[in-house]
Amino acid sequence: MSKKPIESKYVTSAAMRSRLKALLDEFDMSASEFSAAASINKDVVGRMLTYGIVPSLRTLIKAADAFDVPIMYLLGEGERYFIPSASATTFHKRIASLAEEKGVKYSEISHHMSFAPNSIYEWLRAGTLPSIDYLIELAAYFDVSCDYLLGRTDLKK
Numbered sequence: 001m002s003k004k005p006i007e008s009k010y011v012t013s014a015a016m017r018s019r020l021k022a023l024l025d026e027f028d029m030s031a032s033e034f035s036a037a038a039s040i041n042k043d044v045v046g047r048m049l050t051y052g053i054v055p056s057l058r059t060l061i062k063a064a065d066a067f068d069v070p071i072m073y074l075l076g077e078g079e080r081y082f083i084p085s086a087s088a089t090t091f092h093k094r095i096a097s098l099a100e101e102k103g104v105k106y107s108e109i110s111h112h113m114s115f116a117p118n119s120i121y122e123w124l125r126a127g128t129l130p131s132i133d134y135l136i137e138l139a140a141y142f143d144v145s146c147d148y149l150l151g152r153t154d155l156k157k
Helices: 014-026 031-038 042-051 057-067 091-102 106-111 119-126 132-142 146-150
Strands: none
Touching: 014 042, 031 042, 031 057, 057 132, 091 119, 091 132, 091 146, 106 119, 132 146
């Protein structure tokens, strides 16, 4: 259920490729060292570095965690400023909390989104994550950062 939309902006990204290379240089890490440190398959890291192929959201999270940077920064956008969450939470808890805070039901949220109406229910039921495109769309809807929505930080913006 986390399939990327047909018109995904995040299939390949030269900006992510460049940002990842710059972070590896800054941290003085080889691709193999990064792969081991982030627990990301070395072939996936190779595709990210060679072709700029944007991996799954779970892999992006691992990469961003390894460098302690925001997801969007890793993708070549936004600021580097990042403060990790002090309290462990998940995308599933955050989306429930944000929906309650905004006083909307998942069906209402889905009505404003480009993904299938039952997607949020599927993500919650299966414990899966949306694609990066849908995550960005949800974050914009709630006016929060992707990292806040994922539970990686406690700062909404």
